[in-house]
Amino acid sequence: MSLESEAKKHVIELLEKGVRLDGRKLLEYRKPLKVNYGVSVNAEGSASVQIGETLVFAGVKLAIEQPYPDTPDEGLLMVGAELLPLANPRFEMGPPGIEAIELARIVDRGIRESGFIDLKKLCIEPGEKAWAVLIDICPINDAGNLFDASALAAFAALKNAVFPAVVDGKVDYGTKTNKKLPLVDVNPMSVTVFKIGDHFILDPTTEEQELYDARLTVGSMSDGRLCALQKGGDVPLSADDVQKMVKIGIQYGKELRKLVIK
């Protein structure tokens, strides 16, 4: 088996000329790049993100649970992703595979480590009761770059979320209050930078995602600081590569932030 398939050689050839398979520049997101809020009535907060043909829905559910014993005064945050066969014929039904787990963890880390949700404010009664924030990610169509789309959708869904009413210590999901989640103004954004050959690209299509060498998901905050990193792919990255990729990630994180924060 040859190291580089003909398809990959062709992609690299094009990248050297500064174009992608679909005619985009190397560091360019597909259009339309859109965020819609409140797409689900049953969720406490929801949003959909469209990047080109990729479409991801994210929903936030709030429930009252017992806090974890090691953090008795904090609320809970859980992120789950389900890759449905509807999104991509490659995905199969059944328990979440490695891809779904990685996707959920990348989204989780971006939000958790930036301190975007003030978990202390979610505590109702230390050690006894706290709000649990459950984010569900549901890709409707996977045409590449689920990472960025999911992270953005989760972010937008959190922005959209409101607490349900509580009656006698029980949650009444039918009634919504005006109270928003305790969010901190750090606004984490995830940008995944892909490396193919010696080139860095953003927002790959399915074809490009099949032949990349390495990827780095860069989570950054409003002030330009890093909050999360996740490396994937078979090829190792040099320190120089990481620096360049982080720089690209932070720069385009700002662009994405403009989209959701007016």
Add this chain to the structure above:
Amino acid sequence: MSRGKQLVKDKSIVVPGEVVAEGKDFILGPGVRREGNQIVASRVGLIHFEGKLIKLIALSGRYIPRRDDVIIGRIKEILINGWLVDTESAYPAMLNVRDAVTEYVAKGSDLTRFFDFNDYIVCKIINVTPQMLVDVTTKGPGLKKLIGGRIIKVNPNKVPRIIGKKGSMLNMIKQATGCNIIVGQNGVIWIKSTDPKMELIAVNTIKTIEEESHVPGLTEKIHAYLEKETGKKIKLQKE
């Protein structure tokens, strides 16, 4: 013998299982089958009655290998005496060493020096058995391994529109964009060009034809589109 009875209108859309005619005196073309006294459609498509011949032009569905079709396949497995080729259909094809190369190849030697895993090849179907075992060859004019370029996949039922009458549509795209294009009957298309911009125009044109294959006056529309995109005057071939 009783006279046959036509049950649906000519050029109407039928679905699989729909009874299109009754009687024994029809000749069956592609896409229809006989069930007792009835003639039943086996695919979604437009039904054509031409005298006693009934044929069904499929509108959707995967490729079904047919003898003498030139297709573009992908090497999906390397076997002891040849290669297994993915044909974008339900049936993989077998490429035997003796149908691929002229030189003598010792049994058990390394076959990857001819065709490697994931290589795309232009091949011709030489035989399809009733059990749908498919044999292909790469011996013949224009049959080869594809080097460089990109592969796109389209609905195989739209391939005749992409090629056009006597290749008119395909020639127009080739002439306008200067790309090398090979269209396989299985809906796999190979495009190679030195200019990425032209390559993209060719891809978009083919996608447009695929989407709008039913629109009348498609050739003129594509002609105008190509002239606009490439900024060149293109001679319109008379069919």
